[in-house]
Amino acid sequence: MxxxxxxxxxxxxxxxxxxxxxxxxxxxxxxxxxxxNNPLENPEDGPPAGNPDGDSAIPSDAGLEDVSNPDTIIGNGSPESCTCDAVVNAVAKGGKITFNCGTQPVTIIMDKPAKVFNNANPEVIIDGGGLVTLSGNGATRILYMNTCDANQVWTTDHCQNQDTPKLTVQNITFADGNSTSETEYSGGGAIWVRGGRFKAVNSRFFNNVCASIGPDVGGGAIRVFSQYNNLPVFITNSTFGGAEGYGNIGSNGGGISSIGVSWTIINSLFSHNKAIGNGGNPSEAGTPGGGSGGAIYNDGNTMTLSIFGTRIEENEVNSYGSSIFFVSNDHSGNIKIDNSIIQNNIGGSWYPIYPSISMHSDTPISVTNSTIE
CATH class of the missing domain: 1.20.5 (Single alpha-helices involved in coiled-coils or other helix-helix interfaces)
Structure with missing residues (x-):
């Protein structure tokens, strides 16, 4: 017993x-x-998403969208099931899009851009779950939305000012996009947007390129036009470049570029981006034009650039605005900078008030709790 x-x-x-x-x-x-498994946080996978020291408040409309009940899940659990065609088809249908490509980070090589159809769904949310990189493989733009492109279906008689589609990219990386072969809709190496609404949250943009010369083309990573009712594009907790060898490049606006669009940039990081054109806008005699806005290029009329909790450093230009180029043609735009650091940007000239920021001397600029040097 x-x-x-x-x-x-x-x-x-x-x-x-x-x-x-x-x-x-x-x-x-x-x-x-x-x-x-989270390339947005793993240094071996590239710089993380966002400014690690950024602690500015995030408005609800600038934050993550709910994708708990997706309309489309790309993949069946294996990396091989996550293909360019699956992404293109999902974006064409719109709605909430997530991925099931396995438990490890995956890079989906795009051989053509995914395009939003304006009549498919009023919202398009692409959520990579922190594991997905969409790569243009140095050959193609990655994502495109244009409410004024008839090929993507006109849905209103005021395409330049309509409230949908609302496009969100979140928890995802865009790498090696290339729009240099685009002619009609140039710029935006990774993403090109016109109309509706657009925002990027918890996202990374590495090594995207657009046209290298020209006075009014740019956005190595993102190019945006005509947002609904002049509401801002939100860039939240996202990284453009972030380290040597990861920066985005364009004639103007190495990171982002726009005409007549407001931006609100929160807790983000812009570094090692380059504006490589030459001669400014309008082009100086004997030059091809461009080379302004190492990180950010804003042109147009009434618009606001708001920067909160963000670092902009080690960006580079040939002409103007090594960190920011902001020209309001009718002198009605304004800039707000809070809780941010702008430093060690390289090159350029025409800095009437703050180093590395090109702007009209009468443009209202509010700077609080920030370093600009």
């Missing part, structure tokens, strides 16, 4: 030990997966 009791106790202890080993092993896997 004593022998039987001893065997039962021994078996129980053995089972308990196996449980502890299995449970600890699983916990280790869980902890490792949190680090390894």
């Amino acid at each position: 004593k022998c039987l009791t001893y065997q039962i106790i021994k078996l129980a202890l053995s089972l308990f030990l196996v449980f502890l080993i299995f449970n600890c092993s699983n916990e280790s896997i869980k902890n490792d997966s949190i680090i390894v």
Whole structure:
């Protein structure tokens, strides 16, 4: 009887030990997966999304969209099931789009851009879950929306000012986009947008390029026109470049570029982006034009550039505005900078008030709790 009791106790202890080993092993896997499986946080996968020191408040309309009930899930659990065609088809249908490509980071090579159809769904949300990179492979733009492009279907008689589609990219990386072959809708190496609404949240933009010369073309990563009712594009907790070898490049606006569009940029990072045109806008005699706005290029009339909790550093230009180029043609635009650092940007001239910021001297600019040097 004593022998039987001893065997039962021994078996129980053995089972308990196996449980502890299995449970600890699983916990280790869980902890490792949190680090390894999220390229937005893993330094080995490139700079993380956003300014790590950014702590400015995020308005609800600038934050993440709910994708708990997606309309389309790209992939069946394997990396091979996540293809360019699947992305293109999902974006064409619109709605809430997520990915199921496995538990490890995946790069989807795009051989053509995914295009939003204006009559498909009033919202298009692309959520990479922190694991997905869409790559243009150095050959193509990655994402396109244009409410005034008849090929994407006109839905109103005022395409330049309509409230939908609303396009959101979140928890995702756009890399190696290239729009240099585009002629009619140039600029925007990774993303080109006109009309409706657009925002990027928890996203990264690496090594995207657009046209290298020209006085009014740009947006190595993003180019935007005509947002509904002049509401701002939101860029929240996102990174453009972020380290040497990751920067975006264009004639103007190495990171982002727009005409007549307001931006609100929150807790984000712009670094190592370049505006490589030459001669400004309008082009100086004997030059091809461009080279302004190392990180940000804003042109147009009534518009506001709001920068909160953001770092803009080590961007470079040939002409004007090594960090920011902001020209309001009718002198009705304004700039707001709070809780931000703008420093160590390289090149350019025409800085009437703050170093690295090209603007009209009478443009209202509010700077609080920030460093600009």
